[in-house]
Amino acid sequence: MNEPDQIHLRDYVVEAEIGAFQSERGRRQRLRFNLCVDLADPVIGVRDDVDRILSYDVLTDAVASGLADQRYNLLETLAERIAADVLKHAQAKRVRICVEKLDRVPGALGVTLVRQQGRVDTAAGSLSPVVVFHGADIARHTGAVILSPDAPDLPLPSGGNERRVALLALDQAAWSLGGRLGLDVADNRTELDWAIKEARPIVWAPSRMVADVSGLEADPIAVALWLAERLGAERLDIALPEGKDTPSLTTDIPVRRITE
Known part of the structure; x- marks a missing residue:
């Protein structure tokens, strides 16, 4: 029997906040990842050409990307997302992934999943939503549209917490926008992906996903652009009041201005 060639990542330990129990909230614990692809x-025949093989970075990047998207209650959800990320690559035919918690019991507890091309929804990451920066009262949206809120006109404190407070203010604006438009609000990648697959408009509350993104300011348009780039959006629409100029943005995502 011809066995496939494989690459693997073994005993890769990362700290993260995860778990459904109250005792797991607000604290980080060690997770051990083992992936075999x-x-x-x-x-045979790759001629020592790095571009013709599946890079080991694909495995470590899939772990990092999965942990960056949201806080998970379940190891199963995290493992599924990592598997889907690996299987986006054409060189990956099948992945076996084991994720274990190392700090819950004297040993290790975890989950092992085996996924192959066709058994996971790898298309979720390749769908192209439209991200709309909602800086004007533009209310007519249908399909896979994600509304990213403008900052509310609220004073910000001084003393080093301005960015955190500004992001929480964007969350407040998101919930207000969702209530006004009758739309759900999402603060994590899983809910955004679901809305995209279901072709439903949704409002994004950004602080949970961007709080730890280094170098990203709490500027609402910069935050909207970050999401558009992360999702591979079809375009970023910017709704601004009449008389306000559209900012100059450096990005590969198409940007257009929309009006009422």
């Missing part, structure tokens, strides 16, 4: 093609 069956390759679609044998490595």
Whole structure:
């Protein structure tokens, strides 16, 4: 029997906040990741060409990306997302992933999933929503549209917490916008992906996903652009009041101004 060639990541330990129990909230715990990937093609004949193989960085990046998207209650959800991220790559045919908590019991407890091309929804990451910066009262939205709120006109404190407070103010604006438009509000990647797949408009509360993103200011348009780039959006629409100029943005995402 011809066994596929494989690459693997073993005993990769990362600290993260995860878990459904109250005792797990507000504290980080060690997670151990073991991934083994069956390759679609044998490595024979690659001629030492790095561009013709599946990079080990794909595995570590999938773990980092999964942990960056949201706080998870379940290891199963995290493992599924990592598997889907790995299987986006054509060289990956099948992945076996084990995720374990190391600090809950004297040993390790966890979950092992086996996924292959066709058994996970790898298309979720490739769908192209439209991200709309909602800086004007533009209310007619249908389909896979994510509304990113403008900052409310609230004073910000001084003393080093301005960015955190500004992000929480964006969350407040998101809930207000969702209530006004009768739309759900999402603060994590899983809910955003679901809305995209269901082709439903949704409002994004950003602080949970961007609080720890280094170098990202709490500027609402910068935050909206970050989401558009992360999702591979079809475009970023910017709704601004009449008389207010559209800012100059450096991005590969198409940007357009919309009006009522």
